[in-house]
Amino acid sequence: MDPLAVVEQQLGSVDIWPSGVLTVMFSGDEPNLRASRRLVAFMYGKGVGASDTVMLFMACQGTNDRWRKMAESQMYGWYMQCGTARNIFYYNMKKYVVVR
Numbered sequence: 001m002d003p004l005a006v007v008e009q010q011l012g013s014v015d016i017w018p019s020g021v022l023t024v025m026f027s028g029d030e031p032n033l034r035a036s037r038r039l040v041a042f043m044y045g046k047g048v049g050a051s052d053t054v055m056l057f058m059a060c061q062g063t064n065d066r067w068r069k070m071a072e073s074q075m076y077g078w079y080m081q082c083g084t085a086r087n088i089f090y091y092n093m094k095k096y097v098v099v100r
Contacts, residue, residue: 003056010048018042025060031071040078050079 008014014022021042024035043053054072061068 003052003059006052007043007048007056010052011046025057028061030067031061031074033074036071036074037078040075040082044079044082050076053079 004014011017020038024031024039029035039057040050040053054075057071057075058068061071
């Protein structure tokens, strides 16, 4: 199944995601720690698993293998911190509902 469709089933349409998350996903820029942390904070806070997040990011980033491998490593690292740290940095968006 398409990685975007998988994540949209959990989060809703990409049209309602924060612009900062979309910028990280689709910019094609070299991923950095701050950007990958922002993406993981959003996805983890919404209940999206690490593998789904990484698969979606990889699908959106094109073919630069060096960047893709670095970003994958960073994201799995942030997910591990989310699950084990006492001071978790993610933000919980589950309580917010968009009504149209």
